[in-house]
Amino acid sequence: MDGALPPASPTGLSAYVAVSQLLGLTLLATTGAWLGRYRGGVAWHSPLQFNVHPLCMVLGMVFLQGDALLVYRVFRHEAKRSTKVLHAVLHGLALVIALVGIVAVFESHRTKGIPDMYSLHSWCGMAAFVLYLLQWLLGCGFFLLPGASSSLRGRYKPQHVFFGIALFALSIAACLLGITEMLLFNIKDSYRHFVPEGVLANTLGVLLLAFGLVVGYVLTRDDWKRPPLAEELALSMDFKTLTEGESPDGGSQ
């Protein structure tokens, strides 16, 4: 492998990333259209406070989480440290927005006297949020703070990548459950007659799946993974020399 790769992206990657962003913006617009057209819109101190929940969860736990996962594919020729910081900042922003969405539904439940955390949607959603927060803290601890050794980072990285994609999938599943709950609570009797609100919300579900599918494809395609830059390879060789006593010219300890 040649470390000094040209700065071009692999064929097709840009097109897939563009499609993911188009899907992401469309699913945000569809969520807005559903809440605005059929659910009275969004407001904090009002009976509409509940509607902040789906908007924040789709924005934070799906769109921003998905985009945070994509940064290593999109900014493949930037310095790793900058990309890592962007990855952490986007995930952090996603967590803050998701937290606002969670506060909204708990406050709305309290106002209306509805118990919390009884449904499969709430179990999946809360598990996704808590594990996502844990994953973010572990990620910062291992990869951003200086404490972890290179070999420890190397051992943790595959777990971080697997759980990152698994949590993204769980977040999308939780959104689909939330859509189904909202429809069955609000339009249970007319849903079966293919009323426009039902079809629109189902379409939002399909868009969420499509976004997840495209992001998942970009992330898991082997030849689209971020190649190490020339200076990273050199650094890694220096580090190996320092820690394992090997010299770059092949001498051993």
Added chain:
Amino acid sequence: MDGALPPASPTGLSAYVAVSQLLGLTLLATTGAWLGRYRGGVAWHSPLQFNVHPLCMVLGMVFLQGDALLVYRVFRHEAKRSTKVLHAVLHGLALVIALVGIVAVFESHRTKGIPDMYSLHSWCGMAAFVLYLLQWLLGCGFFLLPGASSSLRGRYKPQHVFFGIALFALSIAACLLGITEMLLFNIKDSYRHFVPEGVLANTLGVLLLAFGLVVGYVLTRDDWKRPPLAEELALSMDFKTLTEGESPDGGSQ
């Protein structure tokens, strides 16, 4: 890499596979307990026909599909052809069982005068089934029938693997949606009071996710992938020689 690997499995693989099977059997038992204890059991020509649907979908689209995905990790030292046939047979069985489950829900809807295919669950579930059938047909066409060239198989294989895992995830998501629908149709008012049926069905959802997580982990862990056997490496070298005019001793065409 050494082609003549010893027949031992990698450390940890057997334990993860055992956990996956324990989870799989537990989720089947939980589905049976839910339907038997709270939904009157299962029967074909009766008002209980609907209950055939969740049982078949959990058995076919989750348990058997998951086990079919695992065969290349479990039977890692068997001949590739036998493993491939087992992979296809298990997926085929899963499809037949899922088809019975789909017929059950359509017939049950017809008897009760309920429209079909209006919910997000039905959209996701039908998409999962149709794409799974398509994936199976393509898999048989590319990998079991003799027509496809080695290079065509090599190009299709990563897509087959990605869509295989994605369809497994979609199948689990469709099951979670089905659980939520069943609960909101049957115990909408008591669900919020943490009644035993609701907690049991939520637990089934968590078990489905846990099964998916463990199977997904086993499938995607790099060092657990099936290594090529010595005779497969030799065959592949012979094939390369025949098709590309290269001789194994390094001579070119």
